[in-house]
Amino acid sequence: MTDQRSKPKVEYTICHNxxxxxxLGQSPLTSVEELKHIVAKAQIAQKTWAVLPVKERAEYMRRVRDYLTENSKKIVEVISQDNGKTRVDGLAAEVLPAAIAVDYYIRHARKFLKSRHLFPGNILLLNKLSKIVRVPYGVVGVISPWNYPFSIPFSEVVMALLAGNAVVLKTASETQMVGRELEECILAAELPEGIFNYVNIPGRLAGTAFLQNGIDKLFFTGSVAVGRKLMREASDTLTPLVLELGGNDAMMVCEDADLYRTTSGAVWA
Structure with missing residues (x-):
């Protein structure tokens, strides 16, 4: 007889059109305790990933690019249903920029990441040798928004992976189906286990949970208020942050403005 009490209850985010x-579907929630173990495993896996030549990491990203282009129609459909964008907007503002970004970083990764010598700044330093060496941070956390649920996190994930980091990605609760589609896109590259990790943590907990459980760098796109809170918390551990902060602003419309163009612009924004 099986003891049902031994099985933890799985909770889900229900996604609606x-x-x-x-x-549309459901996405399993990740607990803070689970996140702790995920980050610990990513820290171990990242050490092996970091020593791979950039050329090899770029080859993995080529697989991501190929999957993205071959499955663009399906991805656009998921974005449209889960986020509410039209299919044209989903293609033009989400999938196409993602494809351009991954191709750009693949082509330029070796140049961006190579070590280089620095010439001395003055005559007193002629006997000194200075060199810039690119070293991965370790485990990079990405917390992304609902309004551009594919293109924003996609570029950040690709950059971090190419640079030799492991990644833990948390997308917005409102667009979990897009997040899961992005997860499928990255995992299509058959990355080593633990290098890319997708988590579904409620937004109110995510930033603090990331910073308190070993993340070495954090990308956050969201509100100014939360960005300030994360800056304060990150200062305790000197964890580097990349913040893109915004909000809801008033729209000023002049009396002689074209009504059709004004309303169309307001709806799009």
Whole structure:
């Protein structure tokens, strides 16, 4: 007889189509305790990933690019249903920029990441040798928003992986189906285990949970208020942050503005 009490209860985020209310699917929630173990495993896996030549890491990203281009129609459909963008907007503002970004970083990764010598700044330093060496941070956390749920985190994940880091990605609760599609896109490269990790932690907990559980750098896109909070918390451990902060601003419309263009712009923004 199986003891049902030994099995932890799995909770989910239920995803809805914002236009119809239709249930699109569900995404398992990640606990803070699970995140702790995920980061610990990523720290171990990253050491092996970091010593791979840039050329080999770029080859993995080529697989990501190929999957993205071959499955662009499916990805656009998921973005449209889960986020509410039109298919044209999903292609033009999400999938196409992601494809351009990954191709750009693949082509330039070796140049961006190679070591280089520095010439002495004055005559007193002629007997000195200075060199810039690119060293991965370790485990990079990415917390991304609902409004551009594919293109924003995709570029950040690709950059971090190419530079030799492991990644833990948390996308917005409102667009978990897009997040899971992005996860599938990255995992199509068949990366070594532990290098890319997808988590679904409630937004109110995510930033603090990342910073308190061993993340070496954090990308955050969200509100100014949360960005300030994360800066304060990151200062305790001197964890580097990359913040893109925004909010809801008033729209000023002049009396002689074209009404159709104004309303169209307001809806798009």
């Amino acid at each position: 914002p236009a119809t209310g239709e249930i």
